[in-house]
Amino acid sequence: MAADLTDLDALAAQATGPLAGVVVADLSRVLAGPYCTMMLADLGALVIKVESPRGDDTRTWVPPERDGEGTYFLSVNRNKHSIALDFSDEGDLALAHRIVRRADVLVENFKPGGLARFGLDYATLSAERADLVYASITGFGTAEGVDLPGYDLVAQAVSGLMDLTGQPDGEPTKVGVALVDVITGLHCLTGILAALHRRSATGLGDHLQVDLLSSALSGLVNQSAAAVMAGVTPSRMGNAHPSLYPYEPFPTADKDLIIAVGNDRQFVRLCELLEVPELATDERFATMGARNRHRDTLRPLLAARLAARGAMDWFDRFRAAGVPSAPILTVAEGVDFAADLGLEPVAVAGNGERRIPTVRHPVRFDSSEVDYHQAPPRLDADRDRVLRWLGAETH
Incomplete structure (x- = not known):
């Protein structure tokens, strides 16, 4: 029997993925964080996407569009439940804290220190919740790079990725997708899974810090290793490979x-x-x-x-x-x-009238199936069901 999508507890109880029972407070936006939390949601976690009243920036990143909605946002937000909260509003902030109290994991990519005035920073929350897994995504860390804007293109530029991309006699070129954001999201996902495993043994949470530049340098693998290990500065080779031929x-x-x-x-x-x-x-x-x-x-x-x-x-x-x-x-x-090739790359997310084709989750399990119960949510579409889940009054 299908879960009642108006009842988040019933939905969570019927989840069959390996992360069934895990609750995630998603305070992230744009790509790295939302990609990470979508992967968690696909694996069975209940993800509450907390947005500002303006919504995630990528809701306005068009074209392309599907039925008036930006496909950028749709690509990384399936299986989530949206509630719009204004942290400067006392009532909304109280709701945010109630969501976090029910969460096992919090994911955020605010400017470092930006959540402290709302009491949603790690130092404040961990004093109340020693078991909370708190993941922070930044552009360039919390030290000397704190003022640099955390955009994928900036990270591609300063990491050397752009300098490696393009023809030898041409100009540096960005990769055709926000690859550093994706790599960062995957690194954050790995860290969260490791922290959840540790918590299952010790009962203790952790604070994970992931940044775009470190993720980019890790993702450059043999090229960054050439610089670190051999003192070699890799150069653009177009479509050629420095170590393999043909x-x-x-x-x-x-x-x-x-x-x-x-x-x-x-x-x-x-x-x-x-x-x-x-x-x-x-x-x-x-x-x-x-x-x-x-x-x-x-x-x-x-x-x-x-x-x-x-x-x-x-x-x-x-x-x-x-x-x-x-x-x-x-x-x-x-x-x-x-x-x-039989890989079934397209999966339809959602039930009823709102059904959106999306790119299938890349991992398959013998013991369970990835669920696509929830189409990417419209802004604040799940306010009432989230409030019922919290035991708060709906309005």
Whole structure:
């Protein structure tokens, strides 16, 4: 029997995900925090999204739109319940505190120190709730970077990510999505899960602090490691890879095809399919290091053979032989490709009249299913049910 969506306790009781029973007070907005809390909600947590009377900034970030609502907001706020509260209003602030008292986890991305005047900062709340898991997301920490605006583009710029993105003779370029925000949200999610595990053993909460710049540097993995470990300053290489070859787009008879050879065995198979097996034994190309040193010589030799067939023809042949390759698709084509592979990339969130197609949660469980019971909420849409959940009067 489906849960009564007007009764949050009944909804929480019927949740089957691995985080069923966990209550999250979501005081975050824009992307990193909301992405994190949506992942928690997908896994069964009851998430109360506390917004200002103006609403989350991303509600106004259009185009594109779906039925007058910004798809940016819709993309990271399913399975949540919205209540609009003005913390400068005594009654609304009291409601915020009541929500937090029922929560196991609080997620916020206010300017550092911004919640202290409302008594919603970690120091104040932890004195009352030693078991509270409190997650703070900032742009650049709480020390010398406290005044820097916490926007993804700023973090891409100062982390080196933009300097690595683009053509060697072109200008630095941002990644086509707010990737640092997403990475930060995932790091915050990891920290929350670790803190909940610790709390289950000790009964104690924790204060997690995650920032965009640290997350970006962690997400740069081998590139930031090159700077830290080897004193190397990585540079823009377009679609090429500093350590792997061939690992980039190649022209074919009709359009470019990605070839992503990760080891010498794959290179041997590639050469066999291209009918140039001698390249695999040539000392200039036989090992990954040698191929990297002689990539300018190898590329035209491979391109000459690839010109004999179209990209999809080669893709089918390489796929059958286990040679990593891929056509370059649009985002919409990528969704269709995932569907063709049986990954079911689209899930419909919501019940009744409000049903919105969303991108499916990326993790699957044998023991439970991710639930998509709640469409991304309209501003303050769940005020009455949240008030009933709190035992407060509705109005």
